Amino acid sequence: MKQIVFKLMLLPAMVLPLLFTSCSDDNDSNPTLDLSHAADGFVLNTPAYAENNTYDLASANNLTLTCSQPNYGGIPYVVRYYVQVALDQKFLTDTTATHKELSTSYTTAKMAVDAAELNSTLVDMFLAANPDTSVPETMPVYVRLRAVIDGTADPYLGQSYSNIITLPSVKATYKAPDAKYPENxxxxxxxxxxxxxxxxxxxxxxxxxxxxxxxxxxxxxxxxxxxxxxxxxxxxxxxxxxxxxxxxxxxxxxxxxxxxxxxxxxxxxxxxxxxxxxxxxxxxxxxxxGAAYIIGASAGGNWDDASAAWAMTAPADQTGEWVSPAFGGDGELRAYIKIPGLDWWRTEFTIFKGNCFWRNLNIIDSWAEAGDGYSVACAAGQKLYVNFDKNTAKVE
Missing domain, CATH: 2.60.40.3620 (Immunoglobulin-like)
Incomplete structure (x- = not known):
C-alpha cells in the first residue's frame, strides 16, 4: 500500500475531561483516594491514521495522543502523563526492554507531543544502538504512557502505566547540532x-x-x-x-x-x-x-595604545624572551599582544603562577578583580620578560 507522509498529524481525540471535585463540609461524602486499581493500567488509544501512514516528525509540529484516565476510585484527579518510547519490538511483551521517557510531560488526556523532542529522542536511541548505521527512512515505534497524580509531595503517587501501542511507520530525521565556537x-x-x-x-x-x-x-x-x-x-x-x-x-x-x-x-x-x-x-x-606592549602604571602612566616608547623587544627566535622597557613607575602590570584594529584590552594578559594568563573577564579597574594572584605589582626600573613560545612570564 502506498504510504502518505503527513507533515502535521491531526488525530481524532478521545478525551476524558479532567474535573475538580470539592469536599463537602456537612456530610461524610468526601472522596477517598483509591489506589487499588492503579496497577490495572489505563488505555492509550492507537491513532486512527497510524496503520497505513507515515509520521514525518521532522516536518510536524506535534503528534496527538489520547488516553483514558487511570482509575483512582472514580475521582478525576489531575494526572500528569509521561510519554515513553521504544524501538525494540520486545517492549511489547517486556517493559524492561530499552526505552526512553520524554522530558516533557502533560496534564490532559489529549496531549500534543512535541514532534521535535520525539524526533531527537528516537534518533539518539537508534544511533546509540546502531553507531555505525544511518537512521532508516522509516521505522516502527512503540509507545506507552506513565501516569501519576499531579501536585503531590510523592512524585510517584498513583503511578500507573498504559497499554503499549505501535506506530508502524515513523520517519525520524537526524539533524546535525548547531556548531559552537571552541574554547580555544x-x-x-x-x-x-x-x-x-x-x-x-x-x-x-x-x-x-x-x-x-x-x-x-x-x-x-x-x-x-x-x-x-x-x-x-x-x-x-x-x-x-x-x-x-x-x-x-x-x-x-x-x-x-x-x-x-x-x-x-x-x-x-x-x-x-x-x-x-x-x-x-x-x-x-x-x-x-609580532608586537607586544606594556601600558598604564608600568609605562609611566601612559595609556596610549601601541605606544612605540613602550614596545617590547623581540628575541632572535622562539627560544628567547621578549623584554619590555624598564618600567616607568610603580603600580599594576598591564601588557598585551597587539592586533591592529582591535582595542588593546581585548588581547591583554597578566602573569599567573609564572604563566601568561589571557584576559577572559570584564576588568573594571584591576586584575585583582579576577581573584588572588592575578594582579602583578611593578616597581620603577623593573622589566617584563615573556617567552611567547611557552607562554611563560616574569617581572624582574
Whole structure:
C-alpha cells in the first residue's frame, strides 16, 4: 500500500475531561483516594491514521495522543502523563526492554507531543544502538504512557502505566547540532614548542566570539598546522583565507602545511564565521608582525595604545624572551599582544603562577578583580620578560 507522509498529524481525540471535585463540609461524602486499581493500567488509544501512514516528525509540529484516565476510585484527579518510547519490538511483551521517557510531560488526556523532542529522542536511541548505521527512512515505534497524580509531595503517587501501542511507520530525521565556537584553537608546527608534538592553545579574543590569537615564531621555510582541538590536524585548505599582513608569503607545502617563506615573529589572528544555518564555522587567518606592549602604571602612566616608547623587544627566535622597557613607575602590570584594529584590552594578559594568563573577564579597574594572584605589582626600573613560545612570564 502506498504510504502518505503527513507533515502535521491531526488525530481524532478521545478525551476524558479532567474535573475538580470539592469536599463537602456537612456530610461524610468526601472522596477517598483509591489506589487499588492503579496497577490495572489505563488505555492509550492507537491513532486512527497510524496503520497505513507515515509520521514525518521532522516536518510536524506535534503528534496527538489520547488516553483514558487511570482509575483512582472514580475521582478525576489531575494526572500528569509521561510519554515513553521504544524501538525494540520486545517492549511489547517486556517493559524492561530499552526505552526512553520524554522530558516533557502533560496534564490532559489529549496531549500534543512535541514532534521535535520525539524526533531527537528516537534518533539518539537508534544511533546509540546502531553507531555505525544511518537512521532508516522509516521505522516502527512503540509507545506507552506513565501516569501519576499531579501536585503531590510523592512524585510517584498513583503511578500507573498504559497499554503499549505501535506506530508502524515513523520517519525520524537526524539533524546535525548547531556548531559552537571552541574554547580555544590550537597550532602545532616545526618551531612551536616541541616540534610537531605540542599543541599550543590559541586564546580567544576577549569579547569577540569566534576570534582567537597567539604569538609564534616561524623561521624561513617553517611550517605549521592548526586545529579546533588537540590532534585536529587542519591544513592550509581548511582556511577560507590567509590574509598576510606581515610579508611572510604563505603557501601550502605539498603536505597541507602552512609554509612561511620569510620567517619571524607573527601574531596569528583566527576569525571564525558561523554559516547561516549554524551548522559549520569557516575560519580565516590574519597574520601580523609580532608586537607586544606594556601600558598604564608600568609605562609611566601612559595609556596610549601601541605606544612605540613602550614596545617590547623581540628575541632572535622562539627560544628567547621578549623584554619590555624598564618600567616607568610603580603600580599594576598591564601588557598585551597587539592586533591592529582591535582595542588593546581585548588581547591583554597578566602573569599567573609564572604563566601568561589571557584576559577572559570584564576588568573594571584591576586584575585583582579576577581573584588572588592575578594582579602583578611593578616597581620603577623593573622589566617584563615573556617567552611567547611557552607562554611563560616574569617581572624582574
Amino acid at each position: 584553537l590550537f597550532v602545532v608546527g616545526s618551531s612551536i614548542q616541541e616540534a610537531w608534538k605540542s599543541w599550543k592553545p590559541v586564546a580567544p579574543v576577549y569579547g569577540m566570539a569566534g576570534n582567537y590569537y597567539t604569538m609564534v615564531y616561524v623561521p624561513d621555510g617553517g611550517t605549521f598546522k592548526w586545529g579546533t582541538y588537540e590532534n585536529d590536524w587542519r591544513d592550509f585548505s581548511r582556511l577560507a583565507a590567509v590574509n598576510d599582513n606581515a610579508g611572510a608569503e604563505f603557501s601550502e607545502d605539498g603536505e597541507g602545511n602552512l609554509k612561511v617563506a620569510h620567517g619571524g615573529w607573527f601574531v596569528l589572528h583566527f576569525v571564525g564565521e558561523m554559516t547561516a544555518d549554524k551548522k559549520n564555522i569557516n575560519y580565516s587567518l590574519n597574520v601580523y608582525p
